[in-house]
Amino acid sequence: MKKSLGIDIGGTKILYGLINEKGDVVSEVKKTATPKTAEEIYSTLKNIIDEYYTEIDAVGLSSAGAVNLENTRVLSSTPNLPDGYNKIDFSTLCDKKVYVENDANCACAAEYKNGAAKGFNTVLMITIGTGIGGGVISNGKLFKGAGGNALEVGSMKIFADKRQKCTCGRYDCWESYASGTGLKNCARTGALDYPEFKTSIYKDKHPDEITTYDITDGINQNDAYSIKVFEQWMEYMFVGLVSLTDIFNPDCIVISGGMCNFIDVEKLETKINAESVVTSVKVKRASTGNNAGMIGAGVLALE
Amino acid sequence: MKKSLGIDIGGTKILYGLINEKGDVVSEVKKTATPKTAEEIYSTLKNIIDEYYTEIDAVGLSSAGAVNLENTRVLSSTPNLPDGYNKIDFSTLCDKKVYVENDANCACAAEYKNGAAKGFNTVLMITIGTGIGGGVISNGKLFKGAGGNALEVGSMKIFADKRQKCTCGRYDCWESYASGTGLKNCARTGALDYPEFKTSIYKDKHPDEITTYDITDGINQNDAYSIKVFEQWMEYMFVGLVSLTDIFNPDCIVISGGMCNFIDVEKLETKINAESVVTSVKVKRASTGNNAGMIGAGVLALE
Numbered sequence: 001m002k003k004s005l006g007i008d009i010g011g012t013k014i015l016y017g018l019i020n021e022k023g024d025v026v027s028e029v030k031k032t033a034t035p036k037t038a039e040e041i042y043s044t045l046k047n048i049i050d051e052y053y054t055e056i057d058a059v060g061l062s063s064a065g066a067v068n069l070e071n072t073r074v075l076s077s078t079p080n081l082p083d084g085y086n087k088i089d090f091s092t093l094c095d096k097k098v099y100v101e102n103d104a105n106c107a108c109a110a111e112y113k114n115g116a117a118k119g120f121n122t123v124l125m126i127t128i129g130t131g132i133g134g135g136v137i138s139n140g141k142l143f144k145g146a147g148g149n150a151l152e153v154g155s156m157k158i159f160a161d162k163r164q165k166c167t168c169g170r171y172d173c174w175e176s177y178a179s180g181t182g183l184k185n186c187a188r189t190g191a192l193d194y195p196e197f198k199t200s201i202y203k204d205k206h207p208d209e210i211t212t213y214d215i216t217d218g219i220n221q222n223d224a225y226s227i228k229v230f231e232q233w234m235e236y237m238f239v240g241l242v243s244l245t246d247i248f249n250p251d252c253i254v255i256s257g258g259m260c261n262f263i264d265v266e267k268l269e270t271k272i273n274a275e276s277v278v279t280s281v282k283v284k285r286a287s288t289g290n291n292a293g294m295i296g297a298g299v300l301a302l303e
Numbered sequence: 304m305k306k307s308l309g310i311d312i313g314g315t316k317i318l319y320g321l322i323n324e325k326g327d328v329v330s331e332v333k334k335t336a337t338p339k340t341a342e343e344i345y346s347t348l349k350n351i352i353d354e355y356y357t358e359i360d361a362v363g364l365s366s367a368g369a370v371n372l373e374n375t376r377v378l379s380s381t382p383n384l385p386d387g388y389n390k391i392d393f394s395t396l397c398d399k400k401v402y403v404e405n406d407a408n409c410a411c412a413a414e415y416k417n418g419a420a421k422g423f424n425t426v427l428m429i430t431i432g433t434g435i436g437g438g439v440i441s442n443g444k445l446f447k448g449a450g451g452n453a454l455e456v457g458s459m460k461i462f463a464d465k466r467q468k469c470t471c472g473r474y475d476c477w478e479s480y481a482s483g484t485g486l487k488n489c490a491r492t493g494a495l496d497y498p499e500f501k502t503s504i505y506k507d508k509h510p511d512e513i514t515t516y517d518i519t520d521g522i523n524q525n526d527a528y529s530i531k532v533f534e535q536w537m538e539y540m541f542v543g544l545v546s547l548t549d550i551f552n553p554d555c556i557v558i559s560g561g562m563c564n565f566i567d568v569e570k571l572e573t574k575i576n577a578e579s580v581v582t583s584v585k586v587k588r589a590s591t592g593n594n595a596g597m598i599g600a601g602v603l604a605l606e
Contacts, residue, residue, distance in 0.1 A: 122453075138448065145551055145552025145553065145581070146423070146552055146554035146584075147581065148552070152580050155549040155580045156550060157461065159461070159462055160462060160480070160539055239463040242458075243459040243546075247547075248453055249447070249450055249455070251449035251450070276458075277452075277471070281449075
């Protein structure tokens with residue numbers, strides 16, 4: 001069976017290991033700190049590849065940012081990676097195939113090939129952290145769009161009357177309501193609007209200072225305000241997922257990211273199937289965890 | 304060059320003609336009334352195919368409704384087509400390849416192959432009539448989803464607070480704001496909300512009785528209320544198109560349907576490119592007109 005070296009280039013660490021065609025990790029997973037300059041990142045990657053060169057058929061790289069259609073470069077500047085990073089031609093790293101792909105797309109491929117979405121036809125992966133990212137794979141092919149930038153689902157608008165400004169400067173982006181940041185926004189709005197705030201354990205906090213963790217803690221303490229804020233947040237999450245279900249007709253939605261453990265996926269699945277106009281969909285939590293980028297990049301490099 | 308028989312099965316008429324691989328219509332276009340029963344539709348199609356049998360390599364059928372993944376049946380019941388229509392196995396019509404596809408997807412394929420979107424990579428086609436339909440083709444492949452029902456874009460939600468009920472029974476579907484029906488809804492809401500209604504040429508009409516045509520006529524007569532209603536409708540149209548641009552990263556959006564002549568596509572293109580987070584997109588009006596379904600079905604049958 002063919003093997004690739006899967007490498008996940010993160011803002012703080014680089015994670016790598018050998019991946020086979022089925023998406024299994026077939027070596028120890030190693031990590032190293034992400035260097036501070038583009039030159040050092042390049043030479044670090046070169047050293048990692050040299051270490052495994054004789055064992056591999058290809059190299060797969062997972063990275064933040066939009067990737068060109070040839071899968072050799074990261075086009076956009078990404079806040080967590082250094083200047084000059086988007087000038088690197090990754091195909092020059094070695095004389096075997098080197099394939100770079102956006103991290104959300106890699107995670108989607110990993111879940112499709114060897115994770116929660118194994119065996120499904122059309123997989124919508126939604127990553128809910130500080131923002132919201134997405135990927136779609138259908139019949140084994142990632143949907144990339146004309147410039148490789150598809151699935152910017154965090155920017156989907158869930159209101160049409162300029163109600164809430166997003167950190168991006170636009171209005172009513174889904175991620176300003178339904179991400180981790182969105183939960184904080186729901187908390188602030190709720191502190192002003194909900195009568196339950198007056199008797200909440202957070203009643204003495206300034207609305208701007210209530211955190212995502214306050215709300216998740218508050219739920220555990222049965223705080224009525226926190227519960228109401230979270231329900232509103234889930235409604236916003238749900239509205240976006242129903243739209244995306246009608247748009248992509250997935251048979252599986254995989255949820256990942258920091259916020260995914262707070263979501264009742266069974267309840268969400270029931271609600272989506274009741275509301276969507278297309279045929280039924282499974283909703284699952286991602287299963288490849290921190291290895292998602294590495295596995296997905298490795299698998300894609302072998303295709 | 305190979306040729307197919309393209310047949311568009313509409314609610315009132317069946318349109319047909321010979322289509323070559325480039326998507327050119329290479330015969331006279333003929334039409335006949337759509338029969339009232341499924342049996343008669345089947346025998347009418349059989350007779351049409353017999354007439355061209357010796358000249359063709361395949362048959363392409365365009366139809367309303369969702370189509371199975373084998374492209375042999377229409378799965379859903381469609382209001383304008385008779386009972387039993389969804390029981391027809393179109394592959395039994397003749398011993399050459401018979402390929403049935405949803406009409407919105409056929410129109411998308413026609414525009415991509417030989418219409419306004421010729422030469423583009425990723426085409427989003429939006430049909431704005433009584434409702435809103437959509438299709439996406441990327442790298443020559445229609446995006447179908449797991450069950451062939453993708454691109455139900457009319458059901459995308461553009462508000463998340465259950466503001467306006469759609470004819471489908473759900474809330475805040477894009478098509479309840481931005482279709483022909485949506486313009487009527489905007490007119491009614493505007494009659495109640497806008498001070499301009501009091502001096503409008505329609506001030507004596509009941510808000511429920513103002514039609515789509517009243518608004519388009521009113522614009523020509525420089526009626527302030529009609530202009531404001533139309534601007535609100537365009538804003539709803541725009542919000543949905545920006546979301547879909549961020550989701551699909553198309554390099555071309557094609558607008559078709561009864562409402563498309565009222566839209567300033569150049570202005571819409573400028574606005575979408577200013578607001579979208581993905582790379583630039585062209586917005587065009589469809590060019591294959593009434594032949595779209597027939598051409599698209601013919602082209603797809605030859606692939």
